[in-house]
Amino acid sequence: MKRALRDNGLSIGFGLLFLAALIGQAFAGQAAYNDRQLADAGAQVTLVQYVTSSDFAVDVAENWQSEYLQFFLYVFATVWLVQRGSPESKRVEETGTEPDREQKVGRFATADSPAWARAGGWRTAVFxxxxxxxxxVLFGLSWLAQSIAGRSANNAERLAQLQDPLTWLGYVGSADFWNRTLQNWQSEFLAIGSIAVISVYLRQRGSPESKPVGESHDTTETSG
Amino acid sequence: MRRWGGLACALAVCGGAVAGCGAGQRGDAAAAAAEAFVSALREGDGAAACAALATETAQGLAASEGAPCEEAIGALGLPDAAPSAVDVWSDRAQVRTRDDVLFLAEFEDGWKVVAAGCRPQGERPYECEVGA
Structure with a gap:
């Protein structure tokens, strides 16, 4: 048990942090929503009503989609884009999908390689x-959820302000949808760019996101 | 990451559910509240019409007209055709009749009319005789 906790500390730790933050968001969001309801002469809602509302769903989904977009782009972009000296990057001369030997696929697979890495053909291509x-896919689903829940929440606001509701296409082209979307995207892109550059020059002893403390600024793809 | 995947799928489904499910029943309730309002107008029953209004809307009408809501509402000559379409989003609804657009909100005691006698103003909010 103790060993399982230690071996999965990162996923368990962040899973708990996620739940704590989500619960906190639910309470804070309910208070903010009820404040707006007072101004719009609407009814107050309970916590359960709030967490099943489109207002809560869109606030959650808009952040989820941007996080998954961040990892989606990071996973793909780092195949081709490098940052000399950054532990977040591979070596400059290794750009691209790399030879089968380095990737341990097909006949270069080892005994403990995943089955689909050994299989070759479409299975290896997919894997x-x-x-x-x-x-x-997770990004796409989250963004779709944002658009559906966002339309619902926005239409409720529009009706409260005596305006016509929008169609889904109308909402996807609206300022509200793109403001919610882009304000999350810009922060994710800034964070990725920042860690890629700052980690060239600064160190965090023991972190795999950092180079070893004494490693040269010029060394790329080394963690410690 | 599989755990996150499940949550993302659940969220996508919930997003759809929040947006779509339950709209039918709630739409019927909102349309019934609008029908209660317009039928009261049709019958000249000011008290019943004011009972179908949201409290703040009724109070606002009385204050702006300088008369009790029951008396003031009949003098406005609001359209009184039956509801023909309803659109519900969360605790808000828009009900269309042949010659009017009404806005409603859901309170603890049910759906109430918050604005009536509304005319479109392009991109700007509707201009309403009651509840603007």
Missing amino acids: SRSLGAVMG
Whole structure:
């Protein structure tokens, strides 16, 4: 048990942080929503009503989609884009999908390689892109959820302001949808760019996101 | 990451559910509240018409007209055709009749009319005789 906790500390730790933050968001979001309801002469809602509302769903989904977009782009972009000296990047001369030998696929697979890495053909082709593809699908689903829940929440606001509701296409082309979307995207892109560059020059002892403390600024793709 | 995938799928489904499910029943309730309002107008029953209004809307009408809501509402000559279409989003609804657009909100005691006698103003909010 103790060993299982230690071996999965990262997923368990962040899973708990996620739940704590989501619960906190639910309470804070309910308070903010009820404040707006007072101004719009609407009814107050309970916590359960709020967490099943489109207002809560869109606030959650808009952040999820941007996080999955971040990882989707990061997984794909780092195949081709490098940052000399960054532990977040591979070496400059290794850009691209790399030879089968380095990737341990097909006849270069080892005894403990995943079955689909050994299989060759379409299975290896699919498995070779599965991480980015799943991130992309999760991004797409989250963004779709944002558009559906966002339309619902926005239409309720529009009716409260005595305006006509929007169709889904109308909402996807609206300022509200793109404001929610782009304000999340810009922060994700800034964070990726920042860690790629700052990690060239700064260190965090013991972190795999950092180079070893004494490693040269010029060394790329080394973690410690 | 599989765990996150499940949550993302659940969210996508929930997003759809929040947007779509339950709209039918709630739409019927909102249309019934609008029908209660317009039928009261048709019958000249000011008290019943004001009872179908949201409290703030009724109070606003009385204040702006300088008369009790029951008296003021009949004098406005609001359209009184039956509801023909309803659009519900969360706790808000828009009900269309042949010659009017009404806006409703859901309170603890049910759907109430918050604005009536509304005319479109392009991109700007509707201009309403009651509840603007």
